[in-house]
Amino acid sequence: MKLMIFIHATVSSMRVRGLHACRDTAQAPDKSGLHFALGSFKMKLFNVAIMALLMTVAVSCREAHTSSSLGPRVVVVGFDGMDPRLCVRLMDEGKLPNLAKMRDAGGFKPLGTSIPPQSPVAWSNFITGANPGVHGIFDFVHRDPSRQCAPYYSAAETVEGDLGWEVEDFNVPLNFWPFNHQPTQTLLRREGTPFWDYLDEAGVNVHIYDIPANYPPSKSKHGHMCCLSGMGTPDLLGSLGGDSQFFGEGERSRTVAGGYIEPITFSGDKAKIRLLGPEHTFLQLPERVTIDVTVYRDIKQKSARLEWQGQTILLKEGEWSDWCRLDYELRMPPFMPASHAKGICRFYLQQVSDRFRLYVTPINIDPSDPAGQVISEPEDFITDISDALGLFYTTGFQEDHKALSNKIFADHEYHEQADYVLEERLTLFDYAKQTYDDGLLFFYFSSTDLQAHMFWWDSDKKHPIRSPEMAKKYHQVVEDLYQRMDGVVGQVLEEYGETATVLVMSDHGFSTFRRQFNLNTWLRQEGYILPADCKSILRVSGKGSVDWSRTTAYGLGLNGLYINLQGREKFGIVTRRKRDAMLEEIREKLLKVRDPEDGHLIVKEVYRTDEVYHGPMTGDAPDLIVGYYREYRASWSTSLGDISDVMVSDNTEAWSADHCMAADEVPGVVFSNKPILSAAPQLIDLAPTILQALQVSPPALMKGKIYLK
Amino acid sequence: MDTLGKILVDGALAAWWLYEAIIAVLMAGFSALNVVLDPVLSTVLRVLNPIANIAGDVVYGMVSVLSPAWGLVIISAITGVVMLFLFKYTSNQTAIVASKDAIKANLLALKLYKDELRVTFLSQWRLLLAIARLQWHMFKPVAIVIFPMLVGLSQMGIRYQWRALRSGEQAYVHMYLDEPLSHEVALEPVQGVSVEVPAMAGEQDYAWRIRATESGRFALKFLVDSEMIEKELVVGDKLERVSVERAGANWVTQLFHPIEPLLPSSSPVSRIEIKYPDRESWFYGSNYWVLTFFVISMLVALVLAPVFKVKF
Numbered sequence A: 001m002k003l004m005i006f007i008h009a010t011v012s013s014m015r016v017r018g019l020h021a022c023r024d025t026a027q028a029p030d031k032s033g034l035h036f037a038l039g040s041f042k043m044k045l046f047n048v049a050i051m052a053l054l055m056t057v058a059v060s061c062r063e064a065h066t067s068s069s070l071g072p073r074v075v076v077v078g079f080d081g082m083d084p085r086l087c088v089r090l091m092d093e094g095k096l097p098n099l100a101k102m103r104d105a106g107g108f109k110p111l112g113t114s115i116p117p118q119s120p121v122a123w124s125n126f127i128t129g130a131n132p133g134v135h136g137i138f139d140f141v142h143r144d145p146s147r148q149c150a151p152y153y154s155a156a157e158t159v160e161g162d163l164g165w166e167v168e169d170f171n172v173p174l175n176f177w178p179f180n181h182q183p184t185q186t187l188l189r190r191e192g193t194p195f196w197d198y199l200d201e202a203g204v205n206v207h208i209y210d211i212p213a214n215y216p217p218s219k220s221k222h223g224h225m226c227c228l229s230g231m232g233t234p235d236l237l238g239s240l241g242g243d244s245q246f247f248g249e250g251e252r253s254r255t256v257a258g259g260y261i262e263p264i265t266f267s268g269d270k271a272k273i274r275l276l277g278p279e280h281t282f283l284q285l286p287e288r289v290t291i292d293v294t295v296y297r298d299i300k301q302k303s304a305r306l307e308w309q310g311q312t313i314l315l316k317e318g319e320w321s322d323w324c325r326l327d328y329e330l331r332m333p334p335f336m337p338a339s340h341a342k343g344i345c346r347f348y349l350q351q352v353s354d355r356f357r358l359y360v361t362p363i364n365i366d367p368s369d370p371a372g373q374v375i376s377e378p379e380d381f382i383t384d385i386s387d388a389l390g391l392f393y394t395t396g397f398q399e400d401h402k403a404l405s406n407k408i409f410a411d412h413e414y415h416e417q418a419d420y421v422l423e424e425r426l427t428l429f430d431y432a433k434q435t436y437d438d439g440l441l442f443f444y445f446s447s448t449d450l451q452a453h454m455f456w457w458d459s460d461k462k463h464p465i466r467s468p469e470m471a472k473k474y475h476q477v478v479e480d481l482y483q484r485m486d487g488v489v490g491q492v493l494e495e496y497g498e499t500a501t502v503l504v505m506s507d508h509g510f511s512t513f514r515r516q517f518n519l520n521t522w523l524r525q526e527g528y529i530l531p532a533d534c535k536s537i538l539r540v541s542g543k544g545s546v547d548w549s550r551t552t553a554y555g556l557g558l559n560g561l562y563i564n565l566q567g568r569e570k571f572g573i574v575t576r577r578k579r580d581a582m583l584e585e586i587r588e589k590l591l592k593v594r595d596p597e598d599g600h601l602i603v604k605e606v607y608r609t610d611e612v613y614h615g616p617m618t619g620d621a622p623d624l625i626v627g628y629y630r631e632y633r634a635s636w637s638t639s640l641g642d643i644s645d646v647m648v649s650d651n652t653e654a655w656s657a658d659h660c661m662a663a664d665e666v667p668g669v670v671f672s673n674k675p676i677l678s679a680a681p682q683l684i685d686l687a688p689t690i691l692q693a694l695q696v697s698p699p700a701l702m703k704g705k706i707y708l709k
Numbered sequence B: 001m002d003t004l005g006k007i008l009v010d011g012a013l014a015a016w017w018l019y020e021a022i023i024a025v026l027m028a029g030f031s032a033l034n035v036v037l038d039p040v041l042s043t044v045l046r047v048l049n050p051i052a053n054i055a056g057d058v059v060y061g062m063v064s065v066l067s068p069a070w071g072l073v074i075i076s077a078i079t080g081v082v083m084l085f086l087f088k089y090t091s092n093q094t095a096i097v098a099s100k101d102a103i104k105a106n107l108l109a110l111k112l113y114k115d116e117l118r119v120t121f122l123s124q125w126r127l128l129l130a131i132a133r134l135q136w137h138m139f140k141p142v143a144i145v146i147f148p149m150l151v152g153l154s155q156m157g158i159r160y161q162w163r164a165l166r167s168g169e170q171a172y173v174h175m176y177l178d179e180p181l182s183h184e185v186a187l188e189p190v191q192g193v194s195v196e197v198p199a200m201a202g203e204q205d206y207a208w209r210i211r212a213t214e215s216g217r218f219a220l221k222f223l224v225d226s227e228m229i230e231k232e233l234v235v236g237d238k239l240e241r242v243s244v245e246r247a248g249a250n251w252v253t254q255l256f257h258p259i260e261p262l263l264p265s266s267s268p269v270s271r272i273e274i275k276y277p278d279r280e281s282w283f284y285g286s287n288y289w290v291l292t293f294f295v296i297s298m299l300v301a302l303v304l305a306p307v308f309k310v311k312f
């Protein structure tokens, strides 16, 4: 574009000079000169005509771009986990003036969420305008019944590629004829058609930023859709949650959920650390590539110097670095050039004196050079953004809540890091608005979810790990965040309130997560899992293993309960005839389970998926979805099949709020600058409503109702 | 496939070995040449750089009313014209015309008498001679032009390759010494520049993290043991020349970093470097400016060569 402008400017100025030249010659007095003058007058006219034509074309193009052909506009701001109860309270207190303005004009309703109210499920409902029976995402974790109950991540799967050509210690894939080796690929498992496909087909522009449950990003068939993938996007190491690396003096080398903890040992004031990179899969014995970083410390002035690959940075204690580039070289046989994996990270020098501690963010895929990693559609969408904004988080989970859970971060450090994420996303949102003309603009904010998970506490009961004052102080962080987001909404209304349909929505609400329920412990206690000393449904041999020939039901994921069904599960024993009765029996029993601590009921709803799901994928779903009361959730251990001795216990994790409960315990919100007609809108209603607002008829498959005027 | 793999691996290893050997030979040749070249060129540049700096300031002062892009276009175009004239008056135009004519004549002869073997061989021999002669006549003006050209390019480089720090921006300063830890170093406070992280030693250097707080040209004052050494820092948002490095006598660094006086040879400091940001523009920014310059100056020379009756 810039090139075009430059060429245009040069051509115009050349033409102007051409005109001057003609005028000079035209002053020659003799006859031939007169003839020439007439000729040059014609030339002059010709030039003027061409210039006029060029200008008209240019102006009309510009006009066409800015006003006359502008189509309808819908701006959707998605706040993950924004809770209606808190919104209403803060609106009543006058703290959310912009959201309150929409409410007062009839544009607010709690939004019915998915069953279960987990983000991948809920966002898939939103994306497809359909229930999980259609899109096939039922939980964060699914199981493979052909391997009995082997768990896997629900939203994407990695398909191993061909081995390739064996040369020295390499397996070199030859992706050309006649070999046609297939590379290892990650595939999106979500079924159903995303609603933006209908917009793309109708020629409506679609700009989507950070939408969850869409990695790898779905393809645009007609070239009108661009999309940045969100939750579910891995880091450069291939980790979905993002694996940070922490180096501390006196640490023991270990892998934890969410990263790696390594010792750092100084000789004098110098040490070496090794930053892990991606797995080099072209090696016959795959290994992680690494980058060595030299660390110098100055205890007196509390600073450190880090050096790698010709780069140097200096940090003071307590400082975060800017984004830094890392170039992992993946060596190849000598006759081939090495390939490269490009990553970015930020260093956080937590402490120099006493005990040196250095935190490194997960190695994100470099947005300016993703080097073959597809994290946007089209692939250059992300590099264009990076040209304008520089480097930014590209992983699906950006707030490093695991560093807080692993006690690498203190509360205030997590808050600072999460706030940085928000700042970056706000800059991205500004970019999104600037580059948006018409059609759909969808922008997602994770802050309202991932700050709430760690800081939310609206219970009268004691916080398991914070004093009442600290619990209150940090819950205030969430309230402040809502106020800040209200400001964002205010800007959107100011910019688009008159010219677009504005929707502010969340996938679910929030609740304190105070007590955890081990579903598998309960199933064992009730005799559904045997033997009585079974410790895990994933343990198949030795002490504490499960006996599938006697086990009739098991729990997996945060809300799923499965019958060990004959003909479906590998070692299934329950016949289809007995299944119904067993489901009813379990449902009735679960609804009566009480917390031994105070006698409170734990389970509010038990949904039969053959009743609440409709669609071709229903057969893959759990048989029952367990919906908990507020303050209760499935225990950490039960979600991956572990059976603890205690059925109900305090949740002592830093992750102290959640939403994986009964759907009607944690509805989301929907606000609009237009009155909402429906009394009880649902997540699946949004897709047809958006299509309708963009003048595209929703397909008959979408069962949701249109609820805007 | 296994044999193919082995052949490819061995072939590649042999090619690498050859490549490295050639590089080593070239480097050794350059080093040997440099023993002779360095004292001469270093002295020449010591005289030439201050003049080039003044000329650069004057020229860029004149085009500073224009945008950086137009400044580059005009300077490239003028350079094209100057090169054309330099070529005209340093080359043997008659000899060039004669060689070109000889090439044409022999090509024609080859075409006309392609059946007569004797004439063909003779013409081929003469053609080779004519081409060699043309090359020789071209070599002289190129050899004369190349050095002033490099000096001119360096004046452009210090303006287009990097940009000055903006007020509020941070940068790293590196001071290279043989054994950093055996020297006491300090960066004196200057108004307009804050030192965020004081000197931290690495293997060969001390590094500082500084932040510019105002626009202007500043002299960073370093105390090395008891000796005071200055390094210029430029802060602003206009197209300004920046001196990335202050170094000792060495014609290559002198060529690329012409602005600041050479570090005394007695100093333990071998060079001081400021990591200025690259200038970002697809047209006149870092690295692109060289391309733009060559394309425009060549085009201008090609277009104007017939006008000024220059043959090449």
Ligand SMILES: [Zn+2]
Pocket: A081, A119, A449, A450, A453, A659
């Ligand atoms: Zn959540």
